[in-house]
Amino acid sequence: MTMDDIDRSIISLLQADARMSTKALAEHIGLSAPSAAERLRRLEERGVIRAFTIDVDPRALGYSLQAIVRIKPLPGKLHAVQKLLEAIPEISECDKVTGDDCFIARLHLRSIEHLDFILERIVDKAETSTAIIKSQPVTRRLPGG
C-alpha cells in the first residue's frame, strides 16, 4: 500500500496527460517499460487511480452557466432530497457536509431560466441558497499541488 516517489511521479504525469503511452511514462520516470506498466496496473488495482477521463469545457456542450447551491432539506426530507439531487443531471458534483446546510452542489446550466427551472424542483423539499460562478480562480488541480 506504499506510495513512493515513482508512484507519485506517475500520478503527476498522467494527471497532466492521461493518454501518455506506457513507454513515454517509463522514459520520464527513468524506469523500463515493463516496470512502468506494472506500477500503473497496481495503481489502478489499488484504486489510487479511479478513472482515466477528460476535462470537457461545459460551454462547448451548451452549458454556459455554473452555480453553487447550498441545500438545507426541510424536516424529514433529507433522504428525499438526496435522491432528488442524485437524479438531477445538471448537478455535476454534490457533497454532503457538516453544518447548517446539508448539501452543496455544483450545477451546470444553459441559462438563468434553466437555473430557475431546476431550483423549482427542489424548493418544495429544501431551502436553497444559490451563488452564480463569475470566474474560476483555481480549477481542478491535484491535492497538495
Add this chain to the structure above:
Amino acid sequence: MTMDDIDRSIISLLQADARMSTKALAEHIGLSAPSAAERLRRLEERGVIRAFTIDVDPRALGYSLQAIVRIKPLPGKLHAVQKLLEAIPEISECDKVTGDDCFIARLHLRSIEHLDFILERIVDKAETSTAIIKSQPVTRRLPGG
C-alpha cells in the same frame, strides 16, 4: 463550431475511458479510424476537450479530509485574498461567485489540524465559513448527464 451527435459520443466515451485507442473509439461510433482521429484532433484544437487526465483518490495521497470553505474578503482585501487562495496548494478548486461570500473553495487536507493551519493563513484577510465533507452523493459527472 458545431457539436454533432458523433462528437458528443466521442466526449462521452472518452469521459469514461480516456485511454481508449482511436481504433476502439472509431468502432464504438461506427466511423473509420482516420475520421475518428480527425474528430478527436478538432475537439482538442477547439478546446472542447481541455485535458486528458486521471481521477485520483485523494486518500491515497494522504488527504483523508475534504472541506468546502466560503470566503468573504475583508474590505479592500479582495485581490490579496484571491492571490493567497491561488497560492494554497491544498485548494483544488476555487470559484469566484455572486452573493455575500465572494469565493467558494474546495480543500484537500491531511487532518483537522491541517485544516486549522490553512484557515489560519486566511483569517486575517477574510471571514470564512467551513463545511466538512461527510460523503459525496454525486462525484464529477458530465454536465447534462
Add this chain to the structure above:
DNA sequence: GGTGAAAAAAAATTTTC
C-alpha cells in the same frame, strides 16, 4: 521489484477513392 531484447500486436499515417 527491476532489466533488456525480441516477438507480437496495435495503432497512426498516408494515399487513393
Add this chain to the structure above:
DNA sequence: GAAAATTTTTTTTCACC
C-alpha cells in the same frame, strides 16, 4: 468520410538479475 496498406510504435513476454 472510407478503405487499405505501409510504417512506426507500443505492449507483452520471457529469461535473468
